Amino acid sequence: MKLHGYFRSSAAYRVRIALNLKGVPYEHATVHLLKGEHRTEAWRARHPQGRVPALETDEGAFLIQSPAILEWIEERWPRPPLLPEDALERARVRAVCAIVACDIHPLNNLATLGWLKERLGADQAAVDAWYAHWITEGFAAIERLLAPGPYAFGETPGMADLHIVPQVFNARRFSVPLEAFPRIRAVDEACAAHPAFAAAAPENQPDAA
Ligand SMILES: N[C@@H](CCC(=O)N[C@@H](CS)C(=O)NCC(=O)O)C(=O)O
Numbered sequence: 001m002k003l004h005g006y007f008r009s010s011a012a013y014r015v016r017i018a019l020n021l022k023g024v025p026y027e028h029a030t031v032h033l034l035k036g037e038h039r040t041e042a043w044r045a046r047h048p049q050g051r052v053p054a055l056e057t058d059e060g061a062f063l064i065q066s067p068a069i070l071e072w073i074e075e076r077w078p079r080p081p082l083l084p085e086d087a088l089e090r091a092r093v094r095a096v097c098a099i100v101a102c103d104i105h106p107l108n109n110l111a112t113l114g115w116l117k118e119r120l121g122a123d124q125a126a127v128d129a130w131y132a133h134w135i136t137e138g139f140a141a142i143e144r145l146l147a148p149g150p151y152a153f154g155e156t157p158g159m160a161d162l163h164i165v166p167q168v169f170n171a172r173r174f175s176v177p178l179e180a181f182p183r184i185r186a187v188d189e190a191c192a193a194h195p196a197f198a199a200a201a202p203e204n205q206p207d208a209a
Pocket residue numbers: 008009010011012033038050051052053064065066067101109110111112
């Protein structure tokens with residue numbers, strides 16, 4: 001199996017953590033975002049949105065969109081589960097995942113920030129303020145939704161954790177203050193000590209700059 005991604009892509013980071021938690025081996029293939037490799041015709045022929053990640057399965061399927069990839073991983077390798085058994089609990093976990101994947105991340109990815117600068121004339125200070133605003137707003141909600149730890153929803157790591165950790169990485173990278181989010185920071189700290197998360201960290205990827 002081959003994961004097409006980029007070391008700093010938070011959507012690819014989510015998938016790396018999930019595969020590691022499941023103990024599923026995979027090969028890493030770089031699509032270099034800063035070199036624009038995701039915008040080439042060759043890549044778009046495989047991923048029509050021109051984004052990462054994509055997961056190429058051993059059967060030859062080519063999966064895109066991290067939420068779909070994560071659901072497929074969960075269904076293909078049900079153990080250990082990344083979602084709770086109880087349907088209501090699953091909905092609560094998925095709500096936190098959606099805050100990250102649907103409400104924070106799309107507003108802060110490379111294409112969106114580029115549009116702000118190039119089409120709307122925003123300067124770097126304005127872009128940084130935009131970036132921090134959406135993380136802070138989303139994290140404020142997540143902070144109130146987390147269950148007792150050490151992980152986001154209890155004693156084992158799962159879908160919520162693998163969404164939160166890459167988003168915290170992004171926040172730190174752009175110096176977004178996290179003092180107001182002690183529970184999120186505690187989840188991040190617990191995950192950092194877990195080998196599946198450590199192995200997935202951007203700095204431990206073969207294409208890390
Ligand atoms: N919803 C998509 C988002 C994919 C996405 O936007 N990935 C970013 C990297 S984290 C990307 O490829 N950005 C390229 C760009 O914005 O031009 C997913 O979860 O897979």
